[in-house]
Amino acid sequence: MEALTQLARGVPWTIALTLTSFLLGALLGLGLCALRLSSSRVLRALATGAVLLLRSVPPVVWLFIIFFGIGFGYVQLPSFLAAMLGLALITAANMAEIYRGALSGVHRGQTEAAIALGLSPRHRFQDIVGPQMIRIALPSAATFAIGLLKDTSVASLIGVQDVAFQVNALAQRSFSGTGIFVIAALLYIALSLPIAALARWTDLRLRAKVAR
């Protein structure tokens, strides 16, 4: 029972880390996607390289570079902030790819019609292409967010007291057996259910808005 309350203390950290790094990453990803599709070849190559690099280096390495690498001798960030930044960067790279895929799913005629109507580039994206892109990107984004929820466990290695951190502490202190791991596994699965449900609900609502 005591073990359960200690495990529960990790839940807010896991949720907070998932939410903040996803939101920040989804925003940064939009910028990265715009760079990948820009007309300047230099910017395009830089963005493509950044996406490839961010996705090719494991999350642990990014978190350690930010926490220990920048921490020793430069700026020592609190572990939560370091984890959030690292995971947000990885999220940005993955979301940029998801947005790019979604954009290619928006029919070209939509942009052409918006140009024909004389909409500015900003309104073309904000009012016409953007909303459709988000609807197409939603299922992949939800899958990624569930993966991210599990990846936040990596933050326990730099001292964020999330669910994985509490399990590890319990296992090393009391040798509480295997039960605690099963509970932790079920906890992570339970945490991923609302993300899936939210994605389904939003998808249905957005679909309902599209007159078809």
Place this chain on the structure above:
Amino acid sequence: MSEILEFWGEWLPTLLDGLLVSLKVTAASLALGIPLGLVLALAVKAKSAPLRIAALIAVEIGRGTPALVLLQFTYFGLASTGLTLSSYAAAVAALAACTGAYTSEIIRAGLEAVPQGQSEAAIAIGFSRMDQLRYVVLPQGLRIAVPPLLGFSILIFQSTSLCYAIALPELMSQAYSVGSNTFRYMPILILAGLLFAAICIPATLLVSRLEHRLDRHTR
């Protein structure tokens, strides 16, 4: 700059030792995990309900649990029941379980992509259920599953960095211990990152080229 290169040159052999351990763990996990994935994929489609449900639960728990928690389970959790694994064995056990759960979904999707007519034709010419799988469905289904399986293999290679948590001397642990001995975390962690990138970037590009190739054939 030349000073950093000198530092890198000095410690590169240590990191390469770690990289070798990472690659070995990856290979062992895949060699055990992919056959496990195939078995789970077939079990999830089995006729017997208990088998199907057991496989489904195994897959969902394996996919829903962070790899780090699986590693802690095989290393610390099993030890508390008296089954003490070396960090190498614990790493392979956890990552193979993870591989089995994820690849079962990839393989199942591959098998389902084989047109129904193929199995119907196999039944029509009198193949047993086993032969139907072995000569008709598996060869076609597994071929479809190859690119996503390769993509997943890259992810498992990246996950070996989590074995730092169970004191396996892989690339990440080596980089961290060099960092804590020399107090120069930044350059050594960057070198570790570059080594990961040096393997994963070409591998990613190769997989996406292969994907395009296979796409062209199936269309």
